[in-house]
Every structure is written in C-alpha cells, then in structure tokens.
Amino acid sequence: MPEKPNLTEILTNFFSVVPLVLYTIVAIMLTIIAVFSVWDAGLLIWRLAVPSAVPVSIIDVINALLLTITIIVLFETVTVYFRTKHVEVRALLVAGFTGMIRHILVYNMEAIDPLTMFATVTLLAVLIAGIVFVKPEMVP
Numbered sequence: 001m002p003e004k005p006n007l008t009e010i011l012t013n014f015f016s017v018v019p020l021v022l023y024t025i026v027a028i029m030l031t032i033i034a035v036f037s038v039w040d041a042g043l044l045i046w047r048l049a050v051p052s053a054v055p056v057s058i059i060d061v062i063n064a065l066l067l068t069i070t071i072i073v074l075f076e077t078v079t080v081y082f083r084t085k086h087v088e089v090r091a092l093l094v095a096g097f098t099g100m101i102r103h104i105l106v107y108n109m110e111a112i113d114p115l116t117m118f119a120t121v122t123l124l125a126v127l128i129a130g131i132v133f134v135k136p137e138m139v140p
Contacts, residue, residue, distance in 0.1 A: 020082075023078050023081055023082065026078055027075065027078045027079070027082075030071060030074055030075040030078060031075065033071055034068065034071045034072060034075060037064065037067055037068040037071050038068055040064050041061070041064035041065050041067075041068050044056055044060055044061045044064050045061055048061055059105060059106065062102075062105055063102060063105065063106045066098055066099075066101060066102035066105070067102060069098050070095050070098045070099055070102070073091055073094055073095040073098065074091075074092075074095055076091060077091045077092060077095070088136075089130075089134055090130075090131060090134045090135075090136055093127055093130040093131045093134060094131060096127050097124070097127040097128065097131060100120070100123060100124055100127060103120075104120065
C-alpha cells in the first residue's frame with residue numbers, strides 16, 4: 001500500500017509548481033506585448049516611410065524597436081527557464097543594457113545634471129562588464 005505523502009512533500013510539490021505557473025502567465029503576457037510592440041514598430045516605420053498627417057521621428061522608431069528587442073530578450077529568458085529550470089543572467093543583463101540605451105536615446109541627455117550623467121555612465125559600465133564577464137550558460 002502506498003504511503004500517504006506528508007505535509008512537507010505536499011508543500012514542496014506545490015511550491016515547485018508555483019514558479020512554472022507564474023512563468024507561464026508571464027510568457028503569455030510577454031507574447032501579447034511582443035505582438036503589439038512589433039505591430040507598433042511596423043506602423044511607425046510605415047509612417048516614417050510614407051508621409052502622413054502624423055509626424056514620426058527616427059527616435060520614435062528606434063524607441064519602438066529597442067522596446068521590441070527588450071521584450072523579445074525577456075521572452076527568451078522565460079523560454080530558457082521552461083527548458084532548463086534556470087534563469088539566464090546574461091540575457092537579463094542584455095535586456096537591461098538595451099533598456100538603458102533606449103532611455104538615453106528617448107530622453108535627450110543634453111540638459112541633464114552631471115550626477116545623473118555619471119550614474120548613467122556607471123550603470124552602463126556595470127552592465128557592459130556583466131555582459132562581458134558573465135559566461136553564456138550551456139543549455140543541457
């Protein structure tokens with residue numbers, strides 16, 4: 001006769017399923033956001049190429065494309081988690097780096113105080129160092 005699982009085993013099994021459910025929800029949400037982001041970037045490129053009543057700048061297009069890249073990198077991180085049950089840190093660093101570049105391009109850094117500029121440069125340096133020094137993780 002099989003043993004009745006004790007409370008510790010039940011809790012362990014439950015809490016091992018919770019991240020999978022949460023990552024599934026995040027993957028669904030990122031998929032929806034990615035589709036809309038690609039659509040938005042496509043519309044902006046179209047408006048840039050074809051003159052219309054609504055002016056579009058190249059910065060708007062770059063902003064939309066970098067946002068789309070960030071969403072795709074985050075989605076890939078979730079996908080890797082499903083395959084390996086491990087979060088790849090390097091992909092998150094790339095997403096952070098892309099987000100910082102997007103921030104610099106969108107919010108003009110011309111009229112900014114030196115302390116904020118120093119903090120931005122420091123953060124970029126840390127992200128670049130992390131990307132360089134964190135080795136890509138092998139997928140089993």
